[in-house]
Amino acid sequence: MEELTDGVYAFTETIETDDGERAFHPAAVETERGLLLLDAGLPGQAEALGAEIEAVGFEWGDVWAVLITHHDGDHAGALASVREKTDAVVFTHEACARYVDGREEPIKGDGERYPPTPVDVELVGEEAFRTTAGPMRVVYTPGHAPGHVSLYLPEAELLLAADALTAADGELRGPSDRFTLDMAEAGQSVARLASFAVDGVLCYHGGFAAAGDDRIAEIGRSIEG
Numbered sequence: 001m002e003e004l005t006d007g008v009y010a011f012t013e014t015i016e017t018d019d020g021e022r023a024f025h026p027a028a029v030e031t032e033r034g035l036l037l038l039d040a041g042l043p044g045q046a047e048a049l050g051a052e053i054e055a056v057g058f059e060w061g062d063v064w065a066v067l068i069t070h071h072d073g074d075h076a077g078a079l080a081s082v083r084e085k086t087d088a089v090v091f092t093h094e095a096c097a098r099y100v101d102g103r104e105e106p107i108k109g110d111g112e113r114y115p116p117t118p119v120d121v122e123l124v125g126e127e128a129f130r131t132t133a134g135p136m137r138v139v140y141t142p143g144h145a146p147g148h149v150s151l152y153l154p155e156a157e158l159l160l161a162a163d164a165l166t167a168a169d170g171e172l173r174g175p176s177d178r179f180t181l182d183m184a185e186a187g188q189s190v191a192r193l194a195s196f197a198v199d200g201v202l203c204y205h206g207g208f209a210a211a212g213d214d215r216i217a218e219i220g221r222s223i224e225g
Contacts, residue, residue, distance in 0.1 A: 001055045002208065005156040007132030010202050011052040013041050024074055025207050027160055028053065029151075030132040034064040037082070038151065038160060039075040039204065043114050046081035060085045068092040069162035070145040071099035072179075073109050075204065080115035093140065094122035096147030107145065107181065123149065133158070141193065143186025144175050150193060157199035157212075164189050165219065167206025174219045176205070187223030194220050 002010045007030030014023045026039040026049065035058050041049055050060060063086040068076045071092070079100065083090065090100075098104045102116025125140030134155030141150045141164040151160040159165075164186065166173045175186045194217035201209050201216070 001052055003056070004200065004202060004208065005133050005153070005158055008153065008156070008158065008160075009052075009056050010208055011049065012207070013045050013048050013052070015042065015045075023205075023207070025202060025204050026052075026075075027202060028056070028058075029129070029136060031064070031130060034058075034062045036129060036131070037063055037066045037088070039069055039162070040066055040078040040082045042074050043077035043081075046078045046085065049078065049082065050085070063088050065089040065091060067149075067151075068096065068100055069150070069204070070148040071096045071106055072145055072163070073106065073114050075162070076100050076117075077114040079117045083117050089120045090117060091121045091123055092119050093147030093149050094124055095142070096145070096149075097122045099146075108179065125149065139193065139196075141186075141189035143182045143184070143189045144180045146181075148189070150189075152193075152196050152198075154197065157197050159193060159196065159198045159201045159216075161193065161201050162204050164193060165201060165203050165216070167201070167203040167209040170209055172201055172203070172209040172211035172215050172219065173206070174223055183223060187220055190216060190223060191220040 009028045029036045066088045097119040127138040129136045137152045139150045144163045198213045
């Protein structure tokens with residue numbers, strides 16, 4: 001667990017795979033209503049997420065909402081379990097909701113899908129949440145997946161990029177070629193993120209990178225080139 005700015009927490013969940021340990025970084029943001037979770041993790045990881053929530057002084061009863069940045073299983077897989085524990089309001093982009101709620105099968109992944117969960121609020125981008133760290137803006141960043149969104153906190157100059165960007169050893173990098181459906185569209189999304197004043201980025205894959213909008217713009221140009 002790491003507090004990125006006042007009331008914004010980055011969590012770390014790990015799993016063992018044939019290729020070694022993999023880490024994922026969901027987040028949580030304090031609001032006047034309680035805790036807003038950003039992504040839920042893989043199926044079976046709700047207990048690990050609950051332990052992270054307790055580590056920052058909260059419990060499941062404090063969680064009032066979950067925002068799913070996109071429908072991939074490593075982000076939405078544990079949503080049904082989290083919903084059962086919290087009865088939280090579920091937010092996701094309108095282009096993503098049909099995969100989360102079961103109207104359509106997820107585009108990526110193989111084998112059995114995660115349990116569908118109803119979506120209460122379908123986002124379109126540009127919405128803002130009031131948080132302890134100031135307003136948190138929803139930024140539409142498709143390319144990696146349909147309806148992908150990132151979150152931007154201007155007062156903290158903090159970007160919660162989800163999978164629109166990645167990091168490795170503290171260095172900010174572009175979206176994964178292997179797992180991104182449309183790299184051209186993803187590049188446009190990165191260019192959009194470069195227009196914000198940023199001093200640090202949390203990536204779902206790779207964790208926090210102390211990088212700014214200049215580095216984001218550089219990544220965007222490399223994708224366009």
